[in-house]
């Protein structure tokens with residue numbers, strides 16, 4: 164299986180980075196091909212702009228989706244966007260590893276979605292959700308939080324995590340055509356002891372061993 168890991172954490176020794184490293188090592192040991200895009204490490208530019216395109220469809224007015232469509236038709240994406248599109252096309256499973264920031268993705272990862280989930284390749288022309296460009300592929304979120312799990316239950320102060328993540332799991336992943344696997348969530352690693360964190364990495368490895376056959380979950384606009 165071809166697995167793409169897209170990682171967003173500025174600290175290589177963070178627990179989110181340990182989840183990324185563990186996934187890459189475990190999946191490779193199982194014989195899978197793994198590519199890792201470490202967004203901070205490569206200095207990924209998160210701003211969608213004219214520089215994403217080698218030529219413009221309309222030099223007078225910058226309409227991003229029109230330019231994405233044009234670049235999809237003409238193969239004129241800037242090399243950094245094209246490289247990410249090539250990785251997506253190669254992948255069968257995409258794992259996103261990141262800390263929950265403001266109930267959402269770190270900006271660098273949201274910027275990756277803005278620039279790489281392009282109209283014309285990933286969605287568009289009526290091809291969204293089940294017919295999206297990423298159909299036949301699976302995706303999953305692997306994230307850490309600051310708050311404890313109780314605060315992300317349906318009765319918790321922060322609200323149910325599945326509902327909070329629906330703009331990502333439904334509005335980005337499923338919209339693009341991915342089947343979505345249940346997220347792997349590590350609640351408050353900064354407050355956990357080293358034994359608990361080591362045990363969490365063991366649970367993560369165990370899940371990865373069976374991930375090739377794992378069934379997707381139901382996602383929707385208000386969560387699962």
Ligand SMILES: Cc1cc2nc3c(=O)[nH]c(=O)nc-3n(C[C@H](O)[C@H](O)[C@H](O)COP(=O)(O)OP(=O)(O)OC[C@H]3O[C@@H](n4cnc5c(N)ncnc54)[C@H](O)[C@@H]3O)c2cc1C
Nearest residue numbers: 177178179181262263264265266307308309310352353360
């Ligand atoms: C801008 C911003 C917005 C935020 N918004 C939210 C929010 O909306 N909701 C929320 O809940 N939280 C929020 N937070 C908190 C954030 O989600 C957590 O701080 C983060 O998820 C913790 O994960 P980490 O990887 O950064 O942990 P770290 O603090 O980097 O690591 C935790 C511990 O794991 C240890 N560790 C690392 N690797 C290993 C290993 N291999 N084995 C054992 N131990 C290891 C580290 O040494 C450290 O002690 C926000 C934080 C920021 C900066």
